[in-house]
Amino acid sequence: MGKDYSEKSTELHTLCRSKERLGKKKFSSYREIRAAFVANLAVIHPGMMFSFSAMALPEMLADDSVIKITTEQASWIASIASFATPAGCLFGAFIMDRFGRKFALVFLSIPCILGWLSVGAAGFVAPHVSNDFALNIIYCGRMLKGFGTGIVAGASRIYTSEISTPRLRGTLTALASLGVSTGVLIGYSLGALFYWPVVAVLSALIPLASVTLTLIYLPESPTxxxxxxxxxxxxxxxxxxxxxxxxxxxxxxxxxxxGGVLESGGTHSTWHELSKGSSLKPLALVIFYFFTYQFSGISVLTFYNVQIVESTGANVDSSMAAVCFGVIRLVFNVIGCYLLTFCGRRFLTIASGVASGTAMLTLGVHHYLDATGIVASEAWLWRYLPILSIVFFYVSYSMGYLLVPWVLTGEIYPAKIRGLLGGITTCFAHSFLFAAVKSFPYLMENVGFHGSFCFYGCTVAFGSIILFILLPETRGRTLLQIESSFKRVPHVSTPPPQVA
Incomplete structure (x- = not known):
């Protein structure tokens, strides 16, 4: 009897020890990370779309260009893609909620591929057709790319946030910004090596590769x-x-x-959910964040990089400078993704915003002092201060502002209407992008280089202070806890099981 009891006690002890070891086991995050990387391959395309105009417009404006364009037409080529993006955002929100996040990621390939091929075809057929006809093909191609970008802008980030554990959610959601920066660098590099029609055709390979890997590796979002x-x-x-x-x-x-996250919102209609404070408050905050984001100077630096570098008067190769800026943006985006694992969203917002705002103000003030002759110096530091200011802007901006608002888009909204709110957010974000890019030539004409960049600097610096005051911290919190923070009565929930 005693022996049997001893054996049973030993077995029970062994079973408890095995369960304890199982609970402490470090499980691999490889599949989670792989899914996030594949989902965010799609956002390489928007980065290439943004940078295309910076390299192509100087070639199109040259005397020997196959297509003759005016400055006004150049501004439309740069901005018309962003004009079409809001419609894609709203359509993408419908696709995401009706057919799924994966379906939206796959669907984006069609307009994006057609858009790139249309722009490339316009360059190749331009010598054989009228100038206006070729220009209209470019407009249509840019609009198709912008429409596709609107679909992917929210889908990749929302998909990533929904398949990520809280421990990795901030870093993995930030991969979208890393993908955009990668696209910007690829676009600048291809533009430095090839003529713009060739760049357009090569760029079509990116959305094609993205949709192929999405079909192979990604399941639909469990949420x-x-x-x-x-x-x-x-x-x-x-x-x-x-x-x-x-x-x-x-x-x-x-x-x-x-399931508990979804049930916490009740069974009300979509419009009822949208009218709640837990939806409107985060929506208003993130929309304001994107306003300061787009009017910080990052948009015009991306779309008009070559022209801006030439306007500074610094004796540098503007095309190679654009490539170097793309490298800096990508490298410090990677560093920013790492910082998100232990730095709060609010801290990164204020640090990045104030630092990049200072860089823009420095760029504007330098140009004013140099152009008016108030400071006339041939010192190396003074001559290259504009380039150093742009470098400092990219360093500080890439580690915070390029990441945080997109991370918030994936984690701050209620689960039941996350797709809809993500679509509305990206719609506003790209509407602001269109306004910033389209208004830049008019700002330059009316308030000059110094006035334009002083405006951008003040916008991002003061906007960051307001966001630091109003924005709740989300790092390390579950999606349900974040959602509850915007409700009148906080909801206390048990954290989800963690995959160590």
């Missing part, structure tokens, strides 16, 4: 399946982005938590 009451498919999708060794009970616990 989207739950919104459609398809729990079995949600469980399978969640298993595909988690470690295969993860116990079934942990998968079920995480799925139950996701």
């Amino acid at each position: 989207w399946y739950l919104t459609k009451k398809r729990s079995a498919e949600a469980r399978l999708a969640l298993q595909k982005v988690r470690d295969p060794a993860l116990p079934a009970e942990k998968v079920d616990a995480e799925l139950a938590h996701l």
